[in-house]
Amino acid sequence: MRWILAVAAVILVASAHAxxxxxxxxxxxxxxxxxxxxxxxAAAGMGVRQSDVLTTGADGAVGVTFLDNSMxxxxxxxxxxxxxYSFDSTTHEGRFDAxxxxxxxxxxxxxxxxxxxxxxxxxxxxxxxxxRGTEFAVRVD
Amino acid sequence: xxxxxxxALVALVIFTxxxxxxxxxxxxxxxxxxxxxxxxxxxxxxxxxxxxxxxxGRKVPVNQAEVRQTFAPALGAIPSRPxxxxxxxxxxxxxxxxxxxxxxxxxxxxxxxxPTPDILVIGHTDTVGQGDENDVLSRMRAERVKADLVAxxxxxxxxxxxxxxxxxxxxxxxxxxxxxxxxxxxINVR
Numbered sequence: 275m276r277w278i279l280a281v282a283a284v285i286l287v288a289s290a291h292a293x294x295x296x297x298x299x300x301x302x303x304x305x306x307x308x309x310x311x312x313x314x315x316a317a318a319g320m321g322v323r324q325s326d327v328l329t330t331g332a333d334g335a336v337g338v339t340f341l342d343n344s345m346x347x348x349x350x351x352x353x354x355x356x357x358x359y360s361f362d363s364t365t366h367e368g369r370f371d372a373x374x375x376x377x378x379x380x381x382x383x384x385x386x387x388x389x390x391x392x393x394x395x396x397x398x399x400x401x402x403x404x405x406r407g408t409e410f411a412v413r414v415d
Numbered sequence: 416x417x418x419x420x421x422x423a424l425v426a427l428v429i430f431t432x433x434x435x436x437x438x439x440x441x442x443x444x445x446x447x448x449x450x451x452x453x454x455x456x457x458x459x460x461x462x463x464x465x466x467x468x469x470x471x472g473r474k475v476p477v478n479q480a481e482v483r484q485t486f487a488p489a490l491g492a493i494p495s496r497p498x499x500x501x502x503x504x505x506x507x508x509x510x511x512x513x514x515x516x517x518x519x520x521x522x523x524x525x526x527x528x529x530p531t532p533d534i535l536v537i538g539h540t541d542t543v544g545q546g547d548e549n550d551v552l553s554r555m556r557a558e559r560v561k562a563d564l565v566a567x568x569x570x571x572x573x574x575x576x577x578x579x580x581x582x583x584x585x586x587x588x589x590x591x592x593x594x595x596x597x598x599x600x601x602i603n604v605r
Contacts, residue, residue, distance in 0.1 A: 297533055297605070299494030319531035335492035339533070339605045343497040349489035380441070380489040382496075383449065392452065398436050401455035401472055408440055408449030411486045415435040 294321030295359040296340035300347070304331030327355045330377065342368060344384030344394060352377020361386055373397040380411045439468040439482050444496060495529050497605045502560060504598040507543065507552070509559040512595075523567055526604060532569065533605040536560050538578040541597040542590045546580060554578030560600045
C-alpha cells in the first residue's frame with residue numbers, strides 16, 4: 275500500500291496537469307495537500323488545483339506560484355483552502371479566492387490584480403481581504 | 416478596590432485573548448506599494464501604506480520587527496520571483512545575436528537557482544517573409560531555445576515552447592520590414 279502511494283505521489287509530481295492552477299515551489303517540514311478526500315504528501319514541483327487544501331505541520335512551510343504569477347506561502351501549523359481560481363492568460367482576467375483557516379500566510383499579488391483590482395481575495399474566519407497589487411501577510415489566531 | 420482590580424484583570428484577559436487576526440501590508444520587492452482592503456463585521460479598512468496593519472479588524476500600528484518575526488517562516492517560503500527574459504535573433508535564422516548569447520548565460524544562472532522551474536518559451540518574428548513561414552520560424556526559434564535549455568540539464572517536461580509568428584510584434588511595422596526587436600523569443604520562468 276505504501277509503495278503504491280509513493281508511486282502515485284511521484285506520478286503527481288512528474289506530470290503537469292491541465293487542471294493545475296499553480297505549482298508548489300518550496301517545501302519545508304511536513305506539508306500535505308488534501309484533494310478529493312485524499313491526503314497527499316507535498317513535494318516541490320507538484321501541481322496545485324482549485325479546491326485543494328494545503329496544510330503545514332508544526333515545523334512546516336510551503337510556497338506556491340500560481341498561473342498569474344501571484345504567490346502564496348504558509349508558515350507552520352497553517353491551513354489554506356484554494357476555494358476558486360480562474361485566470362485567462364490572454365486577457366489576464368480572473369478570480370482568486372483563498373481561505374486561511376489558521377496559521378500565517380504571506381502573499382504577493384500577480385497579473386490578474388493588475389488587470390482588475392480586488393480580483394484576489396483572502397478570507398479568514400472573521401474577515402475578507404481584497405488585494406490591490408501588493409505584498410501582504412495575514413495571521414489567524 | 417478588589418472589584419476594580421478584578422474588573423481590570425478581566426478586561427485585560429478579554430482584551431489579550433481576543434482573536435488577534437492580523438493583516439499587514441509589506442514592502443514590495445518592486446518598490447510599488449498597493450493596498451489591501453480588510454472587511455470585517457461590515458466595516459472596510461483600507462491599508463495602503465507599508466506596514467499599515469489591522470488587528471481584529473481595527474487599524475493599529477505594528478512593530479516591523481514583530482511582523483518580521485511573526486511571519487519569518489512564511490516569508491522564507493515565498494518562491495523565487497517569476498522572471499522574464501528576451502533573446503534576439505539574426506534575420507531569418509534561429510541564431511542568437513551576440514548580445515543575446517550573453518543574456519542566455521544570465522538566464523541559465525537564474526534557472527539553476529530554481530529546483531523545479533516552470534518555463535514558457537514563445538517565439539516571434541518580424542514581418543519579412545510570408546505569415547505561415549514566420550509561424551514555422553517562430554516555432555523553430557522557440558524550439559532552439561528549448562533545446563539549449565535541455566542541453567544544460569533542464570528537464571524537458573518543465574518547458575513549453577510555442578510560436579506566435581509575426582502576430583505580436585514589439586514594434587508595429589508594415590509588412591516586409593526587417594525589425595531586429597521583433598525577432599525574438601520571450602522566456603517566462605516561474
